[in-house]
Amino acid sequence: MARALAMACALAAAPSLAQEKAAVKPGFSMPVDKPVRILVFRPSVKVGSQSAGGLVTPNADWTSNARKLLSEAVVAARPGGTSDVVFMPELEGDDALLLADYQALFGAVADTVLQHRLFKGDRLPTKKTGFEYTLGPGVSRLADKVGGDYGLFIVTNDAFGSTGRKLLQIFAAGAVGVGVSSGQHIGYAGLVDLKTGDLVWINADYQMGGDVREADGAAKRAKQLLEDFPAPAGGVAGAAR
Amino acid sequence: MKLKLIIAAAALLASTPVFAKWSLVQDSTPVVVGGGKLKVIAARGWNRWSKQPTKQSELWSYDGPALNQIQFFDGLAEGQPMAKERNKKREPLPKFTQAMKGTDVAEAFEQTVRVTQGTPDFAIDRIEPARFAGAQGFRFLYHYTANELVRKGEARGAIVGGKLYMITYTAAALHYFDAHLAQAQAIMDSAKIG
Amino acid sequence: MNAWQAGIGTVLLLFGTANAHAKEPKPTGSPSAAGYAPIGRDEKGLWAEAEEEERELKTSKLVVRDAGANAYVRHVLCRITGEEACAKVRIYIVRAPIFNAGMFPNGMMRVYTGLLLRVRDEAELAAVLGHEFTHFERRHALSALKKERNARSWAAWLTVASGLTNRPHNYLPEFLAAFYSYSRDQEREADLGGLKLLHDAGYQTMAASSVWLRQRDEKDAQAAALGVKSLKDSDYGPFESHPMNVERMTYLAREAQAMGTDKSFDGLTDFRQAMAPIWPMLIEDQIRLNDFGASEYLLANLARGDWTGSLLYARAELYRARAKGGDLLTAETLYRQAIARGDAPAGAWRGLGLTLTRTGNQTEARSTLTEYLKRNPDAPDRAMLSAIAEGN
Numbered sequence: 001m002a003r004a005l006a007m008a009c010a011l012a013a014a015p016s017l018a019q020e021k022a023a024v025k026p027g028f029s030m031p032v033d034k035p036v037r038i039l040v041f042r043p044s045v046k047v048g049s050q051s052a053g054g055l056v057t058p059n060a061d062w063t064s065n066a067r068k069l070l071s072e073a074v075v076a077a078r079p080g081g082t083s084d085v086v087f088m089p090e091l092e093g094d095d096a097l098l099l100a101d102y103q104a105l106f107g108a109v110a111d112t113v114l115q116h117r118l119f120k121g122d123r124l125p126t127k128k129t130g131f132e133y134t135l136g137p138g139v140s141r142l143a144d145k146v147g148g149d150y151g152l153f154i155v156t157n158d159a160f161g162s163t164g165r166k167l168l169q170i171f172a173a174g175a176v177g178v179g180v181s182s183g184q185h186i187g188y189a190g191l192v193d194l195k196t197g198d199l200v201w202i203n204a205d206y207q208m209g210g211d212v213r214e215a216d217g218a219a220k221r222a223k224q225l226l227e228d229f230p231a232p233a234g235g236v237a238g239a240a241r
Numbered sequence: 242m243k244l245k246l247i248i249a250a251a252a253l254l255a256s257t258p259v260f261a262k263w264s265l266v267q268d269s270t271p272v273v274v275g276g277g278k279l280k281v282i283a284a285r286g287w288n289r290w291s292k293q294p295t296k297q298s299e300l301w302s303y304d305g306p307a308l309n310q311i312q313f314f315d316g317l318a319e320g321q322p323m324a325k326e327r328n329k330k331r332e333p334l335p336k337f338t339q340a341m342k343g344t345d346v347a348e349a350f351e352q353t354v355r356v357t358q359g360t361p362d363f364a365i366d367r368i369e370p371a372r373f374a375g376a377q378g379f380r381f382l383y384h385y386t387a388n389e390l391v392r393k394g395e396a397r398g399a400i401v402g403g404k405l406y407m408i409t410y411t412a413a414a415l416h417y418f419d420a421h422l423a424q425a426q427a428i429m430d431s432a433k434i435g
Numbered sequence: 436m437n438a439w440q441a442g443i444g445t446v447l448l449l450f451g452t453a454n455a456h457a458k459e460p461k462p463t464g465s466p467s468a469a470g471y472a473p474i475g476r477d478e479k480g481l482w483a484e485a486e487e488e489e490r491e492l493k494t495s496k497l498v499v500r501d502a503g504a505n506a507y508v509r510h511v512l513c514r515i516t517g518e519e520a521c522a523k524v525r526i527y528i529v530r531a532p533i534f535n536a537g538m539f540p541n542g543m544m545r546v547y548t549g550l551l552l553r554v555r556d557e558a559e560l561a562a563v564l565g566h567e568f569t570h571f572e573r574r575h576a577l578s579a580l581k582k583e584r585n586a587r588s589w590a591a592w593l594t595v596a597s598g599l600t601n602r603p604h605n606y607l608p609e610f611l612a613a614f615y616s617y618s619r620d621q622e623r624e625a626d627l628g629g630l631k632l633l634h635d636a637g638y639q640t641m642a643a644s645s646v647w648l649r650q651r652d653e654k655d656a657q658a659a660a661l662g663v664k665s666l667k668d669s670d671y672g673p674f675e676s677h678p679m680n681v682e683r684m685t686y687l688a689r690e691a692q693a694m695g696t697d698k699s700f701d702g703l704t705d706f707r708q709a710m711a712p713i714w715p716m717l718i719e720d721q722i723r724l725n726d727f728g729a730s731e732y733l734l735a736n737l738a739r740g741d742w743t744g745s746l747l748y749a750r751a752e753l754y755r756a757r758a759k760g761g762d763l764l765t766a767e768t769l770y771r772q773a774i775a776r777g778d779a780p781a782g783a784w785r786g787l788g789l790t791l792t793r794t795g796n797q798t799e800a801r802s803t804l805t806e807y808l809k810r811n812p813d814a815p816d817r818a819m820l821s822a823i824a825e826g827n
Contacts, residue, residue: 058481096494099494112304116305122263124302136415137416
């Protein structure tokens with residue numbers, strides 16, 4: 001016990017939330033009778049390198065590439081069957097402050113869903129089933145800039161184990177019999193109805209696949225982020241192939 | 242900071258964590274909150290947290306505490322703070338006294354939130370006399386920013402038998418505060434002591 | 436060869452292999468020079484991360500946007516760094532009642548309002564800005580990153596390797612202690628770098644030391660009011676990122692004298708004038724922390740022997756909130772002094788009225804509160820105060 005404790009302390013083990021979870025608002029499906037525009041809010045993307053000792057160093061090139069590749073991959077994935085995917089432009093002044101307000105609110109709503117709905121240990125009894133979460137109809141003000149029927153929020157955080165970290169992992173397992181994690185790949189995404197503010201879909205994954213530094217890896221990641229994305233009515237769930 | 246993380250990690254690994262739980266609040270019937278004297282009636286949809294913020298208080302939430310919450314103060318006695326003190330000797334919180342007026346209670350509440358949550362833009366928007374639990378008391382409105390999210394709040398309370406009975410409703414200013422304000426006010430209206 | 440030796444041998448071999456990654460270019464030149472761009476993977480990574488933080492800070496609800504205060508703080512920085520270097524720094528004043536400032540590797544600087552409340556004059560402000568600028572100029576964040584990364588990697592390898600022996604040992608604490616020692620050295624370097632900038636710009640060099648002298652006095656005042664032992668001389672141990680205040684106060688005074696104390700500009704008038712518009716907010720944020728000792732100490736420093744109506748009012752508020760022993764009588768007296776001066780804020784009448792209610796002088800309470808409501812008809816607690824004035 002003491003040995004495992006010492007190891008874990010030194011290695012700053014990653015949190016053990018292993019499962020991916022998704023939820024869709026019951027009864028919701030993407031409309032088919034009219035064109036649908038999805039407005040993507042600036043994705044929160046962080047890519048870094050995890051050292052042998054567990055410290056993550058941010059990597060500028062990986063991060064900017066990942067942002068670009070993920071954005072392209074999300075468009076190419078035709079979420080919900082639509083190809084009309086636009087990105088929120090840079091805003092100034094009061095518009096920027098309003099956007100920041102809603103991003104803070106989305107963060108609080110997403111955290112709430114992850115902690116009190118998807119994660120078993122801390123569920124609210126009134127939220128065990130169903131899916132009633134919203135940003136409120138005021139969010140439509142954000143759609144007024146470029147138009148948009150649904151707003152897509154994306155967050156990914158990747159730390160790739162360095163060579164040193166991987167070697168430590170092998171050595172620890174082989175010679176000592178202790179598990180050392182390498183790399184951390186977390187992501188979640190949510191879709192908001194921009195008229196009502198209702199959160200219609202969320203997907204979280206604490207062990208994402210796909211190397212976001214490369215085009216095909218980013219495509220794989222985009223597909224995973226959009227897992228169980230609401231289908232067009234009568235269609236198949238997930239991003240269109 | 243880093244040392245604290247290491248110690249926290251060690252503590253987590255060494256002990257079995259005891260999670261506080263949420264349970265459903267029974268609706269449409271008087272429920273006792275906090276220490277045992279205050280009773281309220283709520284509509285369906287509220288959850289109560291098993292962990293008590295302080296000995297005489299209780300926390301409810303409709304959608305999740307980051308989005309909205311109701312806190313009940315069930316007979317705060319002379320000399321007691323409104324929240325748990327991190328360090329009684331070095332970081333004391335304002336203490337309730339029987340001589341307080343509504344304005345004093347609001348000021349003590351403001352200072353408590355400022356100190357415990359680090360919210361420098363806390364502001365009281367309104368204070369007025371109001372009936373609460375059959376007694377002459379007060380009502381005040383407030384707002385503050387925490388984690389870049391603006392919260393609005395309404396509080397209603399009274400000092401009865403030398404003790405403070407108060408209910409505070411705090412929620413995200415965007416959408417959430419308005420969404421359940423009527424329900425929160427109904428809960429406050431229904432309050433009875435003893 | 437025993438298991439321990441085998442283990443260490445393997446560790447060194449593997450660690451050596453792991454460290455033989457592609458050589459990254461070492462950053463050179465001055466980060467504050469016009470046109471400087473980050474060099475190498477680590478510096479680029481830190482700048483990119485800082486840019487994201489700055490993006491969020493721009494829209495933060497707690498940034499103080501008062502044009503005058505911002506222009507003034509910027510002007511002080513430019514005085515000590517020169518215009519070219521100053522152009523590479525963005526200063527954000529953040530509302531928080533703490534004595535702190537922070538520098539990011541890309542030139543973003545955060546100055547908390549609690550710090551603006553505590554520095555006495557322009558020279559002291561310049562000392563702090565100079566300290567932060569030195570962190571930026573000397574790339575401290577980058578070297579600290581490398582240092583910490585190495586420390587943690589070595590600790591991880593040695594700890595795991597010790598698992599091969601029958602006495603496993605967690606090496607992290609000792610390696611972190613070494614890292615924090617390095618961090619403290621960086622702070623000393625920033626202090627001395629800032630002091631030089633201060634001197635070269637013609638400011639009173641003792642100002643740097645004074646900041647820490649008064650921090651210690653503040654701790655004393657805080658503790659005295661609480662009836663506890665002052666923490667000013669407590670050594671926080673090996674994991675503290677900054678040297679103890681007493682050490683900083685001392686070497687800054689010694690160095691200041693060695694540099695020569697011929698320069699005496701402190702910019703007191705300009706400083707007080709520039710801060711005046713935001714002072715009421717800063718004072719309010721401080722006195723609402725339930726920290727009687729520190730707050731009274733800071734108010735006395737702001738007064739410098741000349742208690743204005745606003746400062747008397749603020750002090751009275753402290754006594755009214757504490758309300759122990761003779762505090763309410765002291766509060767009453769202070770409010771009266773504020774009112775007598777003629778420059779008291781309307782709140783002085785509110786405070787006096789509420790105090791008189793508590794001490795049983797209902798008649799005068801009523802007239803005083805009525806006077807307050809005349810002066811501040813939009814008072815948020817108008818309805819409550821009217822009721823209190825009527826004796827309810």
